[in-house]
Amino acid sequence: MTVLTNRPNLVLFVTDDQRFDTIAALGNDLISTPNLDELARSGVAFTQAHIPGGTFGAICMPSRAMLHTGKSLFHLANHGWEIPDDHVMLGETLRSAGYRTFATGKWHNGTASHARSFSEGGEIFFGGMADHWNVPVCRYDPSGVYAETARKIDNPFYQNKAKEVHCDHLTPGKHSTELFGDCAVRWLEEEADERPFMMYVAFMAPHDPRSMPDDYRNLYKPEDIPVPDNYREEHPFDYGIRDMRDEVLEAYPRTREAIRHHIAEYYGMISHLDYEVGRVIAALKKAGKYENTIIVFTADHGLALGRHGLMGKQSNYEHSIRVPLLLAGPGIPSNQIRSTYLYLYDLYPTLCELLGIGVPESVEGQSLVPALLDPGLQHREYLGLAYEDAIRGIKNRRYKLLEYRTETVKETQLFDLETDPDERFNLFGLPEYEDVADELRERLHAIRDEGDDLAHPTGIRFWGRY
Incomplete structure (x- = not known):
């Protein structure tokens, strides 16, 4: 493997709530993920990628902050809700190196940091979760103010409290996965600048409410889904999360029938986003950019769905802290697996090294390039x-x-x-x-x-x- 100096493009896919064991090519023979399978075969799959957990119930917020800053968990500001100016972000680093930086999808780390990271964007969702079919999104605002807001009621069948959200438009009836996929494809079709680019595509799927087009819902029948070996009706003790939002998505005691139903919907959402990943990669190829683009696919954390009697991600069990991580593109070996331990925030210096860009002093992650070179290398011991x-x-x-x-x-x-x-x-x-x-x-x-x-x-x- 060689580290390139002609500055490849970068496409970074991040999903929400996707556990490490949800890719067919890496051992899950129940799920259909043909595009992720091809991506895994085209590059290197890290099967022991971890987040260190979270200091806040919405684990996605600190996780994504770590990914974009390279900072460790206890050095984030306000759990990642805001990102200080001296935490130099990945997008900022690439912009300083002459990259165009484009983003679409979920951003849970404040509006100002988005403008610092990205020079372009569209269909931007500021928040943790929403109705996938009616996402309150924003057009790109270079000032980072995103002053236009709208009032929104969460769970309108159960309460009437409205809150202000950053939003300047809706596209009623279009699923979030397709909304962001369309935006990414459209930008690639219109992109004519010869400068290298970074594209950040942050899906909201497979986060609940788990709803997807019927073709994908019908792919999986709950009765065909096996119950996990570590399924329990309840966690053996309550460490303070029993009544959290994620946990009350299913009644106590958890039943096998209910868990099969949740997993079937979870898999349907992942197959749906797999299709959109394929569309974006196809657009890269059509634009003549594929051969000189590094593609990364990962997630912000995992999900329990009945394991250990839990439903959410507020734990340090394997199902919550391990995420998929695929890297493919010029200079990266193909069809290989690495089992070395790593933190997701190690990705920041890794990409800098692969792109031939200096790593800011604020970054604490450790480059994975040596592990890409040496299959036997142990990147982190503990x-x-x-x-x-x-x-x-x-x-x-x-x-x-x-x-x-x-x-x-x-x-x-x-x-x-x-x-x-x-x-x-x-x-x-x-x-x-x-x-x-x-x-x-x-x-x-x-x-x-x-x-x-x-x-x-x-x-x-x-x-x-x-």
Whole structure:
């Protein structure tokens, strides 16, 4: 592999709530993802890409802030809701290097940072979630003000409180995945500038409300979907999320029938967005840009959907912290898999190195280019994990330790990921694993200190109860 100097283009796809194990070519024989399969075969698939968790219930907000700034979790400002000027963003770095930067889709990190990152855009959604068929979106505003707003009621069948959202138009009846896909394709068809470009396509799918065109809904029958091995009717203890929005999407106790239904809809949404990814790649090819474009596909976090009795992503289980990560394009090996551990925010310096652009001093991620070169390289040996002020955890190549501390809960879990990848059997407290737990706790404390967890409001609360 060679690092290129003629500045390839970059297309970065990010989805919302898409778990790591939702691509057919990487082992899920229940789902149809032909375009993602082809992308995986065209490049390198990282099967152990992680987020470190989140300091806020809306995990997408800190996750996307880390992706765009290269900052670690406890160094974000206000959980990623705002991005300070000295956190140099990926789009800013590429703009400074002469790139046109275009974005469409979800942006959950403030309006001013969007204008800093992107020189162009369209169909921009500022927020966490919305009705996929009626998305309040904005045209690109170079000032970053996005002053035009509209009033909107969330869950109108249950409450009547209206809120102001950034919005200057709607396209009633067009699904968000198609809205953003159309915008990206249209820009590629009209793009005539010879400068290199970055295109950011941020889908809202497969986030709920899980609704999609009937052709994709009908792809999956709930009765054909197996219930996950780590399905539970409820989580064994409540660490403060039992009544959160994500968790009340399904009644307690969770039933097997309901979980099959949720997974079928989840897969339908992913197959739908797979189609739109294919349309964008086809437009790249038609425009003669494909051969000189690096394509990246990833997600902001995973989702439980019945695993461990949970529905959402507010945990540090594998289903919530692991995401798909595919890289393909000039200079990148083809049809290869890497199992090295990484954080998603390692992507920022990786792309800079592949594009031949200097990495800003504010970036804390570590480039994955050596791991692209060497299949046996271990990029990170330990990963620190966190959720709000309730969980702190650590993971090495075999074991994961999770510590829960709330006002009412003090629990510890230890999993052997080699023999128990679904994290079903808690080994903590067994005499033969005492040394493993002690070593992981020592490492957890070191990661806490290195990452400034004790200086963060959530860390102050968690460790104060530890």
